[in-house]
Amino acid sequence: ADAQVNLLLTHQATPADAVTPWFAGAVVDLLADAEPIRRQPTTNPEATIGPPQLAYVIYTSGSLGQPKGVLVEHQALVNYTEAARAAYGITARDRVLQFASINFDASAEEIYTALTSGATLVLRSEAMIETIATFLNRCDAWRISVLSLPTAYWHELVARLDADQCALPAWLRMMIIGGERALPERVAQWQQHAGAQVQLLNSYGPTEATVVATVFPVPPQPSESVPREVPIGRPLRNVTAYVLDRQLTPVAVGVPGELYLGGASLARGYLNRPELTAERFIADPFSDRPGARLYRTGDLVRFLPAGTLAFLGRVDQQVKVRGFRIETGEIEQALRHSPAVSDAVVMAREDTRGDTQLVAYIIPQPGNVPTTRGLRTFLLTMLPNYMLPAAFVTLERLPLTPSGKVNLRALPVPERVRPELESSLVGPRTATEQQVAALWLGVLKLEQVGIYDNFFELGGHSLLATQLLARLRTTFQVDLPLRHLFASPTVASMAEMIDTYQWMAQGAAVPSADPDESIEEGEL
Numbered sequence: 360a361d362a363q364v365n366l367l368l369t370h371q372a373t374p375a376d377a378v379t380p381w382f383a384g385a386v387v388d389l390l391a392d393a394e395p396i397r398r399q400p401t402t403n404p405e406a407t408i409g410p411p412q413l414a415y416v417i418y419t420s421g422s423l424g425q426p427k428g429v430l431v432e433h434q435a436l437v438n439y440t441e442a443a444r445a446a447y448g449i450t451a452r453d454r455v456l457q458f459a460s461i462n463f464d465a466s467a468e469e470i471y472t473a474l475t476s477g478a479t480l481v482l483r484s485e486a487m488i489e490t491i492a493t494f495l496n497r498c499d500a501w502r503i504s505v506l507s508l509p510t511a512y513w514h515e516l517v518a519r520l521d522a523d524q525c526a527l528p529a530w531l532r533m534m535i536i537g538g539e540r541a542l543p544e545r546v547a548q549w550q551q552h553a554g555a556q557v558q559l560l561n562s563y564g565p566t567e568a569t570v571v572a573t574v575f576p577v578p579p580q581p582s583e584s585v586p587r588e589v590p591i592g593r594p595l596r597n598v599t600a601y602v603l604d605r606q607l608t609p610v611a612v613g614v615p616g617e618l619y620l621g622g623a624s625l626a627r628g629y630l631n632r633p634e635l636t637a638e639r640f641i642a643d644p645f646s647d648r649p650g651a652r653l654y655r656t657g658d659l660v661r662f663l664p665a666g667t668l669a670f671l672g673r674v675d676q677q678v679k680v681r682g683f684r685i686e687t688g689e690i691e692q693a694l695r696h697s698p699a700v701s702d703a704v705v706m707a708r709e710d711t712r713g714d715t716q717l718v719a720y721i722i723p724q725p726g727n728v729p730t731t732r733g734l735r736t737f738l739l740t741m742l743p744n745y746m747l748p749a750a751f752v753t754l755e756r757l758p759l760t761p762s763g764k765v766n767l768r769a770l771p772v773p774e775r776v777r778p779e780l781e782s783s784l785v786g787p788r789t790a791t792e793q794q795v796a797a798l799w800l801g802v803l804k805l806e807q808v809g810i811y812d813n814f815f816e817l818g819g820h821s822l823l824a825t826q827l828l829a830r831l832r833t834t835f836q837v838d839l840p841l842r843h844l845f846a847s848p849t850v851a852s853m854a855e856m857i858d859t860y861q862w863m864a865q866g867a868a869v870p871s872a873d874p875d876e877s878i879e880e881g882e883l
Contacts, residue, residue: 361631362416362428367642368703410434416630417464419566419684424561428630429566432465438623439569440471442596446574447533448504451477455505456528458483458497464570465537469507478505484517490828491519499528507535509682511714515822517545520552525827527557537562537571538682539715540670541589545576555579563670564592565652566684567639572598573668590667591660599645601653602662607644610661617658617674619653620645626654678707678713681822683745687717690748693741694719697734699727704757704765705748708772716818718773719748722757729753731816784809791854794834799850802827814848831847837861 365384371391387396414436416424449455457475457480459465473480487497494516499504508516513536519525528620534549534557541561549559558579564571574594594600602616603609610616621643628636643651659671677686687705694703709713723729730852731751738747758769784807787793792810799808803817814824824844831840831853837860839853847853 361418361426378809387446391678408433409504410437411627413468414629417462417566427632427635430625430627430630431566431569435569435624435626436467436471438597439467439571439595440475442598442624443468443472443544443571444476446474447535449473449476449478449505453478453504453532454481454502455479456481456483456501456503456507457507458506464566465507465509468535468570473505486840488825489837490825490832491516492523492525492829492832495525495528499526502530503528504530505533505535506531507537509538510536510541511539511822514542514545514714515826517552518826519549519829521548523833527553533558533560535560535562537564539679543589544745546589547581550577550579550581553579561591563668565620565624565654565658568598568620568628568656570679571595572620572624573600584676588669588671590663591670592667594620594622595624599653600668601667602660609729612662612664615661615671618656618658618668620656621651621653625652640876661680678717679705679717680717681745681820685717685746690717690719690738690742690746693738694721694734695743697729697737699724699737700728701725701734702757704767704770706770708768714822716749718750718752718770720752720754720757720770722754735816745820749820785811787850787854789854789858791848791858792850795831795854795857796850797826798830798834802830808850810850810854812849814844819848831857835861 360381364382365381367384367386368389370389387431389396403460409488409754414431414433416428416430418428424828443449453473453476455469455478457469457473458470470480472478481501484497486493488494491635513534520527534553536559546559553559559577561575561577562571563573570750573592573594575590577589599621601609601619601621602614603619604616607619625640628640639654639655641655650683657673657675657677659674660668661671663669675686675818677684678826679685685707687707690705691703692707700721701724704720708718708722710714719734721734729751734751735747751769752773754771758766787796787810794807796810799814799817800806802823803814803819805817808817814827821828821841824841828839828841828844835857837857839856839860843856844853849858
């Protein structure tokens with residue numbers, strides 16, 4: 360609605376009536392309308408595309424529940440594509456995996472750098488990412504030479520290299536990561552496995568600067584050039600980077616400041632948001648080129664002595680969780696709409712695994728006792744799944760600073776205990792349930808779990824799910840598809856599936872948790 364789209368392409372799996380409540384434009388079903396489509400003219404329309412025309416509009420998280428559409432012009436996309444091709448050394452001999460969804464601008468990195476170089480673009484399947492082992496095996500079979508992965512997925516991949524004794528694809532020469540902070544301990548593990556065989560690049564870039572603005576080539580072996588924080592590197596070609604204070608004055612090397620980006624890859628601004636565009640895209644005080652601008656990233660960085668940039672955090676409430684840009688104010692506003700919540704604060708915390716997770720601190724309405732399941736169910740009516748907090752902490756009041764602001768540093772660290780759920784705590788009844796529950800405790804870092812608890816209500820997410828499935832495979836020699844965990848996310852259902860697979864393999868009757876019942880193979 361905000362983009363004023365007037366044509367929607369769909370297919371039978373997504374019926375038109377699913378969008379008609381908000382969409383008033385024309386709908387074309389690519390299957391049902393195949394014949395009329397074939398009768399259209401086959402010659403190219405006469406259209407001239409110039410550098411300042413729009414290539415795409417892509418939406419990012421916005422404050423107060425209003426996503427903002429970023430206007431990316433052809434000249435910005437072309438400049439980025441050429442700069443990335445040069446930085447990554449993409450040639451016609453490469454085979455590049457398109458890992459990112461088309462909903463993310465990271466897909467532009469994979470698509471355009473590959474196709475403009477004559478390289479082969481390989482489209483991934485959903486099945487190949489169900490486990491890390493499957494993903495690596497498929498990349499090896501497809502002879503993938505360049506991978507661009509969200510940092511969170513790369514963290515999990517590196518962890519499984521040790522745990523599952525997986526091997527990197529033989530043809531892989533470059534791994535590009537980005538989206539959030541790279542853990543130094545994961546980099547050290549990577550260096551042990553990859554050495555000089557695969558070049559690791561740590562990239563950084565907001566959507567407003569077209570995909571990637573800076574890149575850091577990580578050394579193949581540990582050295583003094585890699586500090587405790589993995590740098591985000593130097594700007595790509597035709598990109599400028601300044602570290603400035605509040606008066607827009609450059610700060611000294613080593614001093615934190617806000618990162619401002621300029622150059623040929625900047626977006627035009629935000630769709631239908633002139634005030635926000637003027638606020639975030641400012642005149643470049645360091646350039647004498649007419650119309651030169653800088654983008655205020657809101658990221659806190661500092662220059663290292665070697666001239667590379669180090670990422671320190673955010674100057675506002677925006678955080679990155681598993682590669683998603685999230686403004687915590689959106690979640691807080693959604694929580695305040697709940698009849699059970701009086702006030703709420705959401706912040707990002709690192710857990711014991713080094714993963715960044717969202718934690719919601721709730722002040723309940725008088726007489727209400729909000730549950731994790733109830734809050735999650737309510738939020739799902741307003742927010743996408745990736746914005747759901749991993750933990751909910753109920754407080755009597757929010758801690759305040761002397762000036763009356765919420766004291767984020769005084770908010771307690773959530774205990775890694777089973778949250779208050781609507782289902783009662785029921786312990787394991789069978790040997791399989793005991794083993795599965797133990798694996799859940801290890802992955803979720805909890806002290807207690809019930810067999811009817813929901814994996815995702817306990818703080819689980821897709822990356823932890825792949826880790827759990829890998830451990831289940833090692834323990835039971837059973838490959839459970841990832842979709843089964845989403846469909847039946849409990850210890851009981853998972854144990855039942857494992858028993859079913861194992862007993863079918865033996866050609867015997869499948870026992871149930873109830874000793875008076877069993878399932879014959881023909882009844883499955």
